[in-house]
Amino acid sequence: IDPHTIHVSPWTVDLDAITTGNLASFMLESPGVTGNLDKKLFIDANAPTTNYLTGADIIEQTQRLSHLLKTKYGVRENDVVCLWLFNSIYLPLLHYAVLGLGAIVSPANVGYLPNELNHQLTVSQTKIIISEASLVAKAKEATDLSETNVAHIISYDEIMEGLATTTTQQPPLYISLEQAKIKHAYYCFSSGTSGAAKGVITTHYNIASNIIQTKIVTASIYYSDSLFGAVLPMSHIFGLQTFIYSCPYLGNSTIIFRQFNLELVLQKTSELKINFFHIVPPIAVLFAKSPLVDQYPDVKKYIKQFICGAAPLSKTLANAVSSRIGCRIQQAYGLTETSPMTHFFSYDVDAYDLSGVGWLVPGVEARLVDEHGEHVHTFDTPGELVMRGPNIMKGYLRNPQATREAFTDDTFEWFKTGDVAVIKPDGQYQIVDRFKELIKSKGHQVAPAELEAILLTHPDIADAAVTGFNVPDEGTELPRAFIVLKSGAGTGNAANDALAVKQWFDTRVARHKQLWGGIVMLPEVPKSPSGKILRRMLRDRKNDFAHG
Ligand code: ATP
Ligand code: MG
Numbered sequence: 001i002d003p004h005t006i007h008v009s010p011w012t013v014d015l016d017a018i019t020t021g022n023l024a025s026f027m028l029e030s031p032g033v034t035g036n037l038d039k040k041l042f043i044d045a046n047a048p049t050t051n052y053l054t055g056a057d058i059i060e061q062t063q064r065l066s067h068l069l070k071t072k073y074g075v076r077e078n079d080v081v082c083l084w085l086f087n088s089i090y091l092p093l094l095h096y097a098v099l100g101l102g103a104i105v106s107p108a109n110v111g112y113l114p115n116e117l118n119h120q121l122t123v124s125q126t127k128i129i130i131s132e133a134s135l136v137a138k139a140k141e142a143t144d145l146s147e148t149n150v151a152h153i154i155s156y157d158e159i160m161e162g163l164a165t166t167t168t169q170q171p172p173l174y175i176s177l178e179q180a181k182i183k184h185a186y187y188c189f190s191s192g193t194s195g196a197a198k199g200v201i202t203t204h205y206n207i208a209s210n211i212i213q214t215k216i217v218t219a220s221i222y223y224s225d226s227l228f229g230a231v232l233p234m235s236h237i238f239g240l241q242t243f244i245y246s247c248p249y250l251g252n253s254t255i256i257f258r259q260f261n262l263e264l265v266l267q268k269t270s271e272l273k274i275n276f277f278h279i280v281p282p283i284a285v286l287f288a289k290s291p292l293v294d295q296y297p298d299v300k301k302y303i304k305q306f307i308c309g310a311a312p313l314s315k316t317l318a319n320a321v322s323s324r325i326g327c328r329i330q331q332a333y334g335l336t337e338t339s340p341m342t343h344f345f346s347y348d349v350d351a352y353d354l355s356g357v358g359w360l361v362p363g364v365e366a367r368l369v370d371e372h373g374e375h376v377h378t379f380d381t382p383g384e385l386v387m388r389g390p391n392i393m394k395g396y397l398r399n400p401q402a403t404r405e406a407f408t409d410d411t412f413e414w415f416k417t418g419d420v421a422v423i424k425p426d427g428q429y430q431i432v433d434r435f436k437e438l439i440k441s442k443g444h445q446v447a448p449a450e451l452e453a454i455l456l457t458h459p460d461i462a463d464a465a466v467t468g469f470n471v472p473d474e475g476t477e478l479p480r481a482f483i484v485l486k487s488g489a490g491t492g493n494a495a496n497d498a499l500a501v502k503q504w505f506d507t508r509v510a511r512h513k514q515l516w517g518g519i520v521m522l523p524e525v526p527k528s529p530s531g532k533i534l535r536r537m538l539r540d541r542k543n544d545f546a547h548g
Helices: 023-027 055-071 091-100 114-124 133-145 157-163 204-218 239-250 262-273 281-289 291-295 298-302 315-325 400-406 448-456 494-506 533-539
Strands: 040-044 052-054 080-084 106-108 127-133 152-155 182-189 197-201 227-230 253-256 276-281 305-308 328-331 341-344 365-369 383-388 415-423 429-434 439-441 444-446 461-471 476-485 519-521
Touching: 023 055, 023 091, 023 204, 023 239, 040 055, 040 239, 055 091, 055 519, 080 091, 080 114, 091 106, 091 239, 091 262, 106 281, 127 133, 127 157, 127 253, 133 157, 133 291, 133 298, 182 204, 182 239, 197 204, 204 305, 227 262, 227 365, 239 253, 239 276, 239 429, 253 315, 262 276, 262 291, 262 429, 276 281, 281 291, 281 298, 281 315, 281 383, 281 461, 291 476, 298 315, 305 315, 315 328, 315 448, 365 415, 400 415, 439 461, 439 476, 444 448, 448 476, 448 494, 476 494, 494 519
Parallel strands: 040 253, 080 106, 080 127, 106 182, 127 152, 227 253, 227 276, 276 305, 305 328, 476 519
Antiparallel strands: 040 052, 182 197, 365 383, 383 415, 415 429, 439 444, 461 476
């Protein structure tokens, strides 16, 4: 690898061999589904013996759902259907059924407030909402906030009742490969970490490419007896791509949790012998630190592998999880805009370094550039990660300016991630942090993620976040920590406890990384459901009393 050329993946993929048409057909005809007609592919964590779907069920019920959506609710090609639902075994089928009609899925986060849902409905011009029964009133509120295109709000329960009496099957609409490359499949929304969530235009081909890319890089990692636990929300691209697509495509069984709940996950892991979890850093923190874990000793026997993505995971935290649970943990990296996975680890190319996110997935090319768009010339030098490949989005929905800014030029090919990364001589990447969140402290750039990782090694600290505290008079930002103490930890005197942490911390870092902005005690660190620390919410808190 030469650091100042375009970087490529150590794996190869024949892009011409990705012959997807309609993503729904791609799934229903996939080897994982057609080769497992009797195998339970989707299993409800709460009723594993009675509530499950085999490969045959998936094929049949998806097409019955398509028929129901078309005839009873009038879903037509290019209509946008917003799915505002918790995880369930039928949720993947709803995705396939909508796409099967040539319509577009816009999955929404169940934690949204009405104004946040309204933003998504407006930007996506949603026509139909399929909503959790308990969220129908809130969905109605969202549509009432401003004028939207929404014609129907249908409850999930009503769909399930309809499905039970529908016998006709509607096969997926034929889409050619050329059409699949431009036809919109998804309007997923980014996590809204840096501002308002952006609607991302993802084609049928984008997702199919990422499934094939996943298949190639996971070949030595997903075993035929892998039993996955789906605890991430399928409304976010990470859970969506993994559980709705890759797992069934590869013929693996997935235990589906309605949403993440540590105790239930520990209980079901012991009972069902779940051995593989995709997680986000807040879940890693729980596996490393929660006392609950010790109450379920079998968990350590069964869990073999965690794959963590969505936000920075430090080597120390990764090591803490793997030594406590006695399993492997590795990172993946990606964005909503990249469908999502662009980096993955490997056991074939040994020496995977836990502090990194692994190598480029096949078919993705990357460059690291400085603020002038010039190649960064050496290894270990931070630069903005810019990529192109078959899984890169078409653009942001109804936001031409953001789309233009997200690509290097008007060929709309090279996508700027906004993340700072470094590349190692063996081609592995490390993600430093988001470009916009680097703290400009005393003439240096400090990555909040690095300081958060150090804070988390403190025995009394349950969780932590770091932001830059702006001091305009001095023309600088100062690193400020927000910490949550473990219950029972500390002296009860916040000022003394904060000072003790500050003294402990400041001996471990260079001067410009010390907590000059002080420490704020918090009951909880604000995080998005997709696993990101919402540092912007902390920066917006103007009246905090910081110690130290
Ligand atoms: P928004 O774009 O609305 O601000 P977001 O960027 O958080 O929100 P997502 O698309 O869900 O929305 O997340 C992509 C981002 O997540 C990446 O740009 C990166 O900052 C972060 N990320 C993902 N995986 C990793 C990882 N393994 N290590 C570090 N950061 C990661
Ligand atoms: Mg983003």
